[in-house]
């Protein structure tokens with residue numbers, strides 16, 4: 001988005017009005033599980049404790065409420081998510097696009113009823129900042145979503161622990177990786193939520209992040225078969241636009257996201273719910289009699 005549009009909310013409201021008209025005029029605007037890919041990814045982490053082996057992280061991102069996804073669609077999608085098998089939910093940003101007023105209650109209702117046995121954890125995207133980070137953080141608060149913007153939580157499971165961290169959006173220069181690094185417990189592996197996938201270039205160089213989970217790119221909204229990548233790459237999603245990457249020693253996963261922030265077009269690029277299953281590389285513990 002151009003800066004002059006950010007400074008002119010009226011222009012964004014007009015743009016949103018056009019998008020609303022497009023969304024609601026489409027004949028096929030209801031949620032169906034057939035419209036969504038549930039992508040299952042196994043990721044091995046060094047030094048992951050056995051109590052976290054097979055730990056399942058369900059990630060949602062790029063809802064962009066009001067464009068592809070209307071309030072009814074999101075509500076039905078969350079009902080579907082609640083039927084899936086996972087331990088925690090992560091949310092990697094861009095809940096809205098061009099306006100938030102009129103959609104905040106719907107977001108609260110749906111994200112509030114999103115179930116998660118081990119908690120819900122989120123970061124913000126560039127659009128969330130453009131539309132009002134305070135309003136998104138208030139929704140987080142009311143929906144029991146832990147705000148991981150430049151923050152860390154140490155998750156426990158049995159005798160083992162895992163750092164779950166997040167950085168705020170680098171597109172708007174809200175990221176503070178140093179603050180995250182200062183809070184990590186280096187005895188345990190670390191997963192970082194970062195809206196923009198190309199932040200992997202920076203996070204991987206610390207040598208202290210094992211896995212970064214991102215969105216932002218929407219998979220370019222077009223994926224070329226066989227090579228399974230996209231030619232459409234925007235700022236901060238040019239290097240790692242879709243799927244799984246190895247960046248130095250770090251693993252990067254970029255989701256295709258759920259919505260769009262432009263036209264309702266996705267070619268060979270279905271919206272995505274991601275379930276990452278963590279696998280340990282540690283040797284099996286054998287109890288000694």
Ligand SMILES: [Fe+2]
Pocket residue numbers: 094125126127195216217
């Ligand atoms: Fe984004």
